[in-house]
Amino acid sequence: MPDPAKRELRILRYQPGVDAAPAFGTFWVENAENLSVLEALQSIKDTLDGSLAFRWSCRMAVCGSCGMMINGAPKLACSTLLRDLPPGPVTVEPLNNFPIERDLVISVGGFVKKIESIYPYIIPKEPRTIAQGPYLQTPAQLAAYESFSDCINCMLCYAACPQFGENPDFIGPGAMALLQRYNGDSRDAGRQKRLDAIHGEDGVWSCTAVGICSEVCPKSVDPANAVNQNKTNSAFDFFLRFLRKE
Amino acid sequence: MNESRPYRRPQPGNWWAKPPYRAYTARELSGVAVAIYGGVLFAGLVSLARGPENWAGYVGFLKSPTSLALHVLLLAAVVYHVITWFQTLPKTMPKLIVNGEAVPAKKITGLATLLAGATSLALVLVVLGVTR
Amino acid sequence: MSGPARDNPRSISPIFWLLFGAGGMVSALFGPALILITGLLAPTGTGIPESFLSYDHALAFARNPIGKLVLLAVIALFFWHGAERLFLTLKDMKAGPSLVLKLGTYGVAAAVTLATIGLLLAIGF
Numbered sequence: 094m095p096d097p098a099k100r101e102l103r104i105l106r107y108q109p110g111v112d113a114a115p116a117f118g119t120f121w122v123e124n125a126e127n128l129s130v131l132e133a134l135q136s137i138k139d140t141l142d143g144s145l146a147f148r149w150s151c152r153m154a155v156c157g158s159c160g161m162m163i164n165g166a167p168k169l170a171c172s173t174l175l176r177d178l179p180p181g182p183v184t185v186e187p188l189n190n191f192p193i194e195r196d197l198v199i200s201v202g203g204f205v206k207k208i209e210s211i212y213p214y215i216i217p218k219e220p221r222t223i224a225q226g227p228y229l230q231t232p233a234q235l236a237a238y239e240s241f242s243d244c245i246n247c248m249l250c251y252a253a254c255p256q257f258g259e260n261p262d263f264i265g266p267g268a269m270a271l272l273q274r275y276n277g278d279s280r281d282a283g284r285q286k287r288l289d290a291i292h293g294e295d296g297v298w299s300c301t302a303v304g305i306c307s308e309v310c311p312k313s314v315d316p317a318n319a320v321n322q323n324k325t326n327s328a329f330d331f332f333l334r335f336l337r338k339e
Numbered sequence: 340m341n342e343s344r345p346y347r348r349p350q351p352g353n354w355w356a357k358p359p360y361r362a363y364t365a366r367e368l369s370g371v372a373v374a375i376y377g378g379v380l381f382a383g384l385v386s387l388a389r390g391p392e393n394w395a396g397y398v399g400f401l402k403s404p405t406s407l408a409l410h411v412l413l414l415a416a417v418v419y420h421v422i423t424w425f426q427t428l429p430k431t432m433p434k435l436i437v438n439g440e441a442v443p444a445k446k447i448t449g450l451a452t453l454l455a456g457a458t459s460l461a462l463v464l465v466v467l468g469v470t471r
Numbered sequence: 472m473s474g475p476a477r478d479n480p481r482s483i484s485p486i487f488w489l490l491f492g493a494g495g496m497v498s499a500l501f502g503p504a505l506i507l508i509t510g511l512l513a514p515t516g517t518g519i520p521e522s523f524l525s526y527d528h529a530l531a532f533a534r535n536p537i538g539k540l541v542l543l544a545v546i547a548l549f550f551w552h553g554a555e556r557l558f559l560t561l562k563d564m565k566a567g568p569s570l571v572l573k574l575g576t577y578g579v580a581a582a583v584t585l586a587t588i589g590l591l592l593a594i595g596f
Contacts, residue, residue: 109343115346189348192345193346193348194343194345199345232439233436233439236434236436236439236440236441240434240441255350255360258350277434289479292481293479296482298482298484298485298488301363301367302430303360303363304363304427305359305363307430315430315444318429318430320430321430322432324431325432328485328489331481354563364560364563368556368557368560370495370553370557371553371556371560372553373498373549373552374549374550374552374553374557375553376502376506376549377545377547377548377550377553378550378583379509380545381546381550381583383529384542384546384590387526387590387594388593388594391526398524401513401524406510407510407514407515410506410510411511414503414506414510414511417502417503417506418503420495420499421499421503424496424499425499431492458500459501459502459503459504462501462504462505462508463508463512466504467518470519470520470523471520
């Protein structure tokens with residue numbers, strides 16, 4: 094007879110060098126009114142099994158560290174409360190589509206490389222000296238890219254993307270949101286460089302507009318918009334490059 | 340002891356048949372109905388080029404219950420295509436900024452779907468009017 | 472050419488994607504009306520007279536230069552639209568080698584496009 098004051102968590106465990114393949118382990122935690130999945134994992138680590146590995150930092154959905162599959166859907170563990178999940182066992186797995194380092198910890202190296210590849214900084218039209226003052230921007234110019242700057246690099250969108258699941262080299266939704274954050278910025282002049290970086294099969298053309306990336310985004314960044322508007326940009330660039338003056 | 344030995348879990352081969360991806364697969368296949376209707380028109384063009392007797396056979400097919408049922412199915416699939424096409428439309432556009440604020444995607448979808456309803460209705464009315 | 476351009480060849484997908492997009496837009500704006508007219512209203516004689524589907528009427532439409540353009544645009548673009556979507560879905564389903572899938576989808580659309588141009592020219596002006 095299950096104890097109603099307790100909640101069952103089924104966690105996918107993997108210890109490299111020891112386990113041939115990941116397998117589920119079951120834990121019962123003391124339930125509480127506002128217990129998040131992250132807090133449940135912390136209580137397991139503190140009281141039941143100190144070897145459980147998972148990433149976390151801020152506990153308030155701004156650091157993007159605690160992304161994991163909860164009942165099969167990519168979510169931030171810190172902002173997912175046990176009481177909001179259907180009764181019964183809660184399944185916790187590392188993010189889909191990424192190599193598992195250990196337990197709930199996945200490899201992020203590929204994602205970081207992708208971010209580096211799209212020039213993730215403002216490339217100014219004309220450099221200004223401090224004496225010339227700041228680069229000015231109107232509210233409308235800010236609105237053009239602001240939502241894309243809300244990305245916290247949690248990679249939930251990659252776990253939701255079946256094309257990334259098929260092709261790990263696909264640039265993917267998160268990096269494209271960051272690309273659009275800079276390409277949409279009125280102070281930036283790096284648009285062509287970035288379009289050249291994503292015009293290949295592993296760039297924007299691996300996307301088939303599935304759209305689930307935007308649905309799972311905890312920050313409403315709408316990465317599917319970033320990818321697909323750049324499909325349009327890349328398609329026009331394909332033909333207009335012949336007219337372009339270098 | 341510090342070396343990384345990551346474990347790779349392959350994506351299940353039938354992901355496209357499972358939620359939440361099932362709706363995407365249905366959306367894509369509704370676009371195939373567009374090509375099937377293109378095929379019906381192409382068959383008509385072939386019959387037309389072969390002469391009056393062949394054309395009569397084609398018109399006979401169009402009047403058959405099979406063809407009518409096929410076209411009802413095609414109409415349903417293409418209407419689904421129209422709805423999902425305009426749901427996807429805002430994703431392929433730059434953000435529309437009006438008075439310093441981004442226009443919500445739902446509004447763009449709604450307006451475009453209305454426009455598509457109007458163009459289709461206009462075409463039907465024009466044909467009905469011209470052929471009277 | 473510097474390194475990145477060599478390591479990162481440009482995809483030719485934009486060609487197919489724009490044809491897919493054009494077909495998607497034309498079918499979204501006029502598809503339901505076309506199916507209703509040629510597939511349901513005209514064959515059942517609902518609001519449209521018998522003569523609409525007569526050989527002479529159809530031939531006159533296909534001989535008119537504007538009629539030719541409409542037929543080519545609708546048939547070819549509808550095929551390219553379906554081809555793109557079917558190719559990507561079959562690829563998702565891992566239904567076969569990429570080359571076979573491409574021939575069965577883009578290949579068919581290209582063949583139908585050429586055949587339509589040929590037929591419209593053969594029908595004359």
